[in-house]
Amino acid sequence: MRGHHRSLATGAGEGARRLRAAWLAAPLLGGAGVLAPACSTVDRGPIAQCEDDIDCGDDAVCSLALGSICVPEAPPPRTVIGLDIQEGNVRIELEGCDPEVSRQVQGTELRVEKHDSLVKSYRLRANEVHSVLNCGGSSCEDGVCDETTLTCTKPSDALLGLSMISRLGLAELTSPQKTYLTVTDPPQPEGVLPPPVEFIWPSYDSSNETAHAALRLRVTPPLEAPTRSQYQRVIAEDAEADLETAAVIRCQRAIFGNEGSVRTLAGVPVSGANVEFIHNEPIATSATVIGTGASCVDTEDCLPGWACNAAGTCGLDLTGVSAGSSVSIEDPPGALAPAFLHTYCEGIVAPVEPLIRHFRVSVTPPASTGLPNAIYSLAQGFIDPPQPGIFTEVNIQDIDGAEGLCLPNWQPPQTISFSLSGAPVPLTETELGVYACCSTECLPNTETEGGPTPPPTIETCQNFDTARFETRWYHEDLVTWAIAGCIPTASYNDGSSGGVVRNIDECPDDGCSVDLSPGELEEASRMYRVSIVQPVGSVFRSQTFQVAVDPETTSFEPFELEPRVLVRGQIACASDSDNCNAENAIFAAERLRADTDDSDLPGPFYFQGRVDATGSFVLPLDPGLYVVTAYPAVGQSGGPAPFEVLDLREGSPELTSVGGVLNAVLSKPLELDDGVLVRVQLSGFDVSTRVTPLDTGSWASQASFPPAFDLNAPLTCHGSSSRGCVIRRIRPTDTPIPLLISGRFEFTTRDRGSDQCPG
DSSP states (O other): OTTTOOOOOOOOHHHHHHHHHHHHHOTTTTTTSSOOOOGGGSOOSOOOBOSSGGGGOTTEEEETTTTSEEEEOOOOOGGGEEEEEEETTEEEEEETTSTTEEEOTTSOOEEEOOHHHHEEEEEEEEEEEEEOSOSSTTTTTTSEEETTTTEEEEEOOEEEEEEEOOTTSSSOEEOOOEEEOSSOSSOOOTTOOOOOEEEEEEOOOOOOGGGGOOEEEEEEOOTTSSOOOOEEEEEOTTOOSEEEEEEEGGGEEEEEEOTTSEEETTOOBOOSOEEEEEEOSOBOOGGGEESOOOBOSSGGGSOTTEEEOTTSBEEEBOTTOEEEEEEEETTTTTEEEEEEEEOOOTTOOOOSSOEEEEEEEEEEOOGGGOOOEEEEEEEEEEOOOSSTTSOOSOEEEEOOSSSBEEEOOBOOOEEEEEOEEBOOEEEEEETTEEEEESBGGGSOOTTSTTSSOOOOOOSOBOOOSEEEEEEEEOOOOHHHHHHTTBOOBOOOTTSOSEEEEEEEOOOOTTOEEEEEOOOBTTOSOEEEEEEEEOOTTBSBOOEEEEEEEOTTOOBOOOEEOOBOEEEEEEEEEOTTOSSOOOTTOEEEEEEBOOTTSOTTOOSOOEEEEEOOTTSEEEEEEOSSEEEEEEEOOTTSSSBOOOOEEEEOSTTOTTOEEETTEEEEEOSSOEEEBOOEEEEEEETTOOTTOEEEEEESSGGGGOTTSOTTOOTTSTTSBSSOTTSOOGGGBSSSSSSOEEOOTTSEEEEEEOSOSOSSOOO
């Protein structure tokens, strides 16, 4: 259960004695339950202390980050280094061979000295444009009227925010939203525009196309504004520094629905449902670009995030971008409150036929209804006014295509209790006894006062992180749907049109329960998939179960927890290492996608565990295929170990059953090496800047590493489909490296990859 993941424990009794007997009889693990320490962990002598490079003599430098010790000087492997630099709210992503990164003359230090050209300032204002009959009178009060186009432009309050996909396969880069206000305090002099909103954003000289992905500007009205339209723009890199973004009023449209617009197939209104409209076409009009988009013949000619439009220029690819949202209301029941959208009709002369925009519509009803969420395919027509100037407000019209967004006729939800049960797993044995536990948190801690903690007394475990109950809804009766006047459904990749997901992450003291519907009225029962997600350190697997829910179901049989695979091994310094310390070293594993894997496996997918005083570790992992490595503790000398692939899938020859629990004992220690000290000087950056270094390809220099796995690719490791593997980070922590007062930071990476950049 979330937080401290409580384990319910009672007397050990006979069950614990049987576990102890099985543990002692296991020939694989020995008396201590771990491998004997390797001699390579023995210190090789004192390491010279230093205050400056001059204290280290020739071919060595002083590393302040490693405790002011002398380490060998070597050129860094620039071709496999990535730097995620965060200065305030700005993230700058550099590769070691970028033009912005140079190497010290007659030295090994890397330098980033082009701060002013690397970090660009955008000063943005928001305008709105509406048509007028003429430029006289009050039709363009407080605005600028164009006699040729008969349009009025004036400043508009707006929330502005920037975003861009990561070039290093990390989370998307986003800025905090900033508010542009037309009324300032104190007021601006007559004829003077309000001051622009300023954003700082990186701009790269690199020729790599990932460095030039679409920089998106999202313009939305402030929270108190009557409209909720979102206006997506792309800032082209050749745009002027002082920019304006204009939202054409006639392109701001609203969709609404009358009573019963959101309802069940039987006609029962559903209130309180969230309804989101998502663009289902590239659009890519020139109106999505501030500046000039590149010329193109098709979308393949455009950079990531861009698409080719009919005019032969690249614009923002709006596919999958939210256009706006609304909610179904109670009065009138099930009516759809106006969803305000921007329809990108700039440059389109008022057409005789409606402007058609394609959306996927997502409807999420309140959990109390028990109904599934659903998606629909909507081709919405927007009619232009007959002549300019007859309106100044948003054009509001009915939802097209049919009478409503229908949901299936499901029965009301019922409360169902559930529980988990698992036997504690023996992890190790000392003179204090056998440590049979629910998680590795029970292992003896030698740093506590009074000596190691004694073994716990546990009879059963019920710990978990999240219990996820879900079922998919497959829409097949298209004829009945059409006769009822319902908008056509769309499909996800698995063919479903929606489903139910209920997450339970903590339970009250009287037990766990979940509210689930038995499904459609004519169904005898409905099958739900249950995913029990266990935290890192738990001895139990994250598992999936199938359960049936019928009108009489009030409880489920206890979910029986299976033990994870116990990975046992050592971390040591390589035999030829001179500057390495394996004390408190960390073993890391991340799950790789394999052909046999379920595409929707429960997590977690990244695991870490620390060695004990003997250099040994035990880490429970779900069965699967993993990339593994080891790191020295932060502040300790030495470099990360090479990457390895470990097969922990059921039936793997690397697994051995000990007392019914699968164990994988590494045949040799993971070896930390001296590594290469990387020193980087950031000139012109604020001293508060933080840096996260990444390994972007050392594995390619390992003959033993399978070439099929590119750890930079989004789909190599389980987890997010938009980022690379987490294990690429060079340090075993989420905490970035701070700058020294000199503007320098240091880290030690693997001694693999070229120090010479191509070209």
